[in-house]
């Protein structure tokens with residue numbers, strides 16, 4: 001927090017710095033600096049901001065974002081916590097009517113936070129208006145005791161991020177002033193009348209913002225993992241590549257290059273996509289403040305798509321890096337286990353990936369249908385019904401590969417839409433038909449998202465300002481990324497007729513060439529990510545390559561090494577050894 005203050009970084013931008021990576025097993029303040037700060041910035045009106053933001057900036061108020069309940073995380077409309085307006089006292093009464101309405105999971109809620117943005121079903125004048133955000137004080141600002149009517153606790157150990165106190169929260173008819181409803185977009189007036197927002201999903205804005213932040217942080221996490229695994233692969237010598245010759249660096253093995261280089265490329269693909277979505281988010285935020293919500297659906301869909309793809313890619317990439325380090329990748333001091341556990345949760349939180357991909361698919365199908373009818377569609381999906389441009393680029397050029405992605409994605413959407421129509425004719429119910437097609441729909445969303453990421457990678461590399469040598473390395477990496485994802489999705493390209501079996505073999509050959517060509521660049525590329533050793537926190541990945549010394553030194557810190565004979569020997573082992581069992 002001192003560093004943020006020193007560098008004048010506003011609270012809500014902390015999550016896109018590396019500040020949170022300093023704590024390896026999660027951070028009790030992350031939701032405060034990200035979601036809570038952003039909710040105040042985007043959902044509170046200016047008067048409310050004046051009241052709470054300075055206190056949050058000074059960490060007098062430490063907040064969390066309390067939306068998920070035991071019974072509902074994905075289906076936000078299904079939340080059960082109620083906020084009923086009492087016109088007599090001009091207060092909202094917050095209540096948790098059932099066990100399933102217990103707020104469950106919010107980061108920092110258990111012990112750290114003294115306030116929260118609580119999402120609750122808003123009732124006024126006898127009518128429910130759906131989930132709305134409220135600023136709620138949970139603990140006394142001086143003693144930190146939970147306030148009467150507020151029941152708080154921590155939910156227990158998790159797969160990872162155990163330095164973060166994920167919590168639970170119940171309300172027992174807990175009263176807050178009317179003015180604690182975050183009123184930037186919708187309001188409840190003193191007489192209880194409801195003023196609706198210009199778009200009914202504006203109250204979901206904090207989730208959209210966080211999804212964008214997650215994309216950025218996924219590229220950082222993956223960058224840490226590839227740095228560790230690549231440096232280690234340059235230090236580690238194992239086996240014989242040529243019988244009788246010295247053991248080579250394991251990075252010489254083609255299989256090792258195949259494990260690492262596509263994920264190094266992926267760091268750039270995710271980072272460039274994150275920058276593009278971030279730019280869009282800033283534009284949309286500026287438009288919203290002028291009352292224009294036209295681009296909000298596009299931002300929602302793009303943030304869902306990129307959050308889903310980047311969390312999946314970075315998690316898989318980190319696991320591959322761990323495996324690429326053999327046994328030493330399994331030791332905590334390698335840094336890889338905690339990178340994995342603190343990244344795999346991004347697949348689930350802020351919208352479970354399948355659910356987000358189905359949001360993307362819904363948009364693709366709607367846009368495809370609108371395009372067929374000649375209705376206007378937003379820029380990112382115009383290609384679904386635009387004429388093919390395959391013939392315009394030299395065969396197997398980067399542009400041709402992007403076109404192949406585009407046409408294959410459009411083709412898959414077209415096929416799936418036909419399947420949806422057939423299923424609808426059988427079921428006579430759109431929702432059942434949708435469910436029966438949902439695996440295919442997720443594939444549509446994945447291919448569309450991959451197309452977007454590939455396109456962003458290529459267009460950024462083509463326009464980047466860099467020396468010829470640096471540009472050339474980035475071009476090779478980008479080419480590797482495109483080919484790698486084409487080989488992983490060959491079926492789609494064959495089905496759409498955009499690439500033949502011969503094309504795929506040619507591309508595969510080129511991929512193997514690229515692995516060899518990029519091998520000498522592997523270490524410089526990860527060095528260029530420029531992580532300090534303290535931040536990487538890895539015995540395998542430190543800059544000086546003293547892997548074995550560091551492993552040995554770290555082992556000395558094990559509590560079991562404080563004494564030669566452990567207490568357990570006297571208590572359990574010795575009796576067992578003498579028992580003749």
Ligand SMILES: CC/C=C\C/C=C\C/C=C\C/C=C\CCC(=O)SCCNC(=O)CCNC(=O)[C@H](O)C(C)(C)COP(=O)(O)OP(=O)(O)OC[C@H]1O[C@@H](n2cnc3c(N)ncnc32)[C@H](O)[C@@H]1OP(=O)(O)O
Nearest residue numbers: 015034073074075076201204207213214217300349350351
């Ligand atoms: C490595 C990590 C380190 C650091 C990361 C950095 C920062 C992160 C810091 C902290 C994060 C820590 C923890 C995470 C915290 C959380 O998890 S908070 C809880 C998050 N919860 C969710 O994400 C819930 C997911 N569910 C939803 O968002 C919604 O329920 C839904 C979108 C799935 C569905 O909503 P519904 O209201 O039911 O809508 P619908 O009927 O499906 O759709 C109706 C139309 O509305 C459009 N729409 C939906 N959402 C939005 C939106 N946000 N904006 C704009 N439009 C939206 C939808 O597209 C539909 O449009 P149509 O035109 O088709 O009608």
Ligand SMILES: Cc1cc2nc3c(=O)[nH]c(=O)nc-3n(C[C@H](O)[C@H](O)[C@H](O)COP(=O)(O)OP(=O)(O)OC[C@H]3O[C@@H](n4cnc5c(N)ncnc54)[C@H](O)[C@@H]3O)c2cc1C
Nearest residue numbers: 065066067068072073074105106107345349350351352354
């Ligand atoms: C580490 C961590 C931190 C978190 N921090 C916070 C926080 O700070 N604040 C907060 O409010 N919440 C937080 N959460 C909660 C998180 O946002 C939810 O867990 C997440 O949104 C998923 O919802 P769920 O748990 O209800 O999963 P579920 O929706 O129950 O998912 C279970 C399965 O059902 C499937 N499924 C559900 N709906 C559909 C559908 N419509 N179509 C197809 N399949 C479906 C999913 O794909 C999944 O396979 C956190 C969670 C974790 C793990």
